[in-house]
Amino acid sequence: MKYTLSEAVIDGCECVTVEGLTHFDVGQIFDCGQCFRFEAVEGTTHEKEFSGVAFGRFVSFAQDKDSLTVYGSNLNDFESIWKRYLDLDRDYGAVAQSICDFKQSDVLTAAAEYGQGIRILSQDPFESVISFVISQNNNIPRIKKIIEALCLRCGDKIEASPALAKHASPACSLCSFPTAEAIYALGVDGLFALKTGFRAKYIYDAAEKFLDGSLSFEKIKAERDTCRAVELLCEVKGIGPKVASCALLFGFNKYDAFPVDVWMKKVGEKYFPDEGASISGSSFGEYAGIAQQYLFYYERYKGGE
DNA sequence: CTCCAGGAACTCC
């Protein structure tokens, strides 16, 4: 994946421009359900632009064809944070090819073509764990609302210059995702007050186990066997196979983690009759998680909204 | 009103 970088100031806003990207579409990346804190920027001068907060920083990703402009970043931040976050050094053309070679399937081939701009974001592990605990038996707009309320309630304010703040969508506040300490301090009642419902005690348990060390992210990162990593996460109340798999795929770089939700059960029943609703990653190879993302996105979004 | 949402815990047999 060879691309070129340049640093600039546009309308008083520090930014980095990346040229020569392939298999990259900010619309697909931020609208495929892997990330809940980025929103489309209205009235952008670019073809597409999504802004939000990650790793305690506000940033805006604007795309025109194969060119990406990262507002709110200099070259240093880009190299140390956003390059990794966007997974830019992975050759998604080769990944998609290897997925389709491994599992011969017309639907999978069509899905990989349809979602060819998707990339798996490398998100903060704690944020992805809490976010997907909130996602259970919930819909995406409300998941975003709850996370937004949580960040407003106990995240840290992020300072952004007026020039940069123009890129912010009103739907996303300039607050970092809360620390485990801050979430723990809210208590179950405080979390319940944020309309988290029955998930309040689950969020609290995750924060508590993270803080007391019984949920070791270092251990999970180091665990080569993704099935065992799932088991480690499932020690938290409210984390089952689906939530654990999402957290591992989006927050721990476990590309073979294969979340099965209601949409993937439909995919199994419609297109993979041998597997049906018990479809699993074991038949999709080392990039099963990326294959899952192609199939999820295809089934969920093809044919509009 | 009922049904559903990127599920998982709990309760039965």
Place this chain on the structure above:
DNA sequence: GGAGTTCATGGA
């Protein structure tokens, strides 16, 4: 060890 039920909430 599976199948059915419950859990908060809000939108369709």
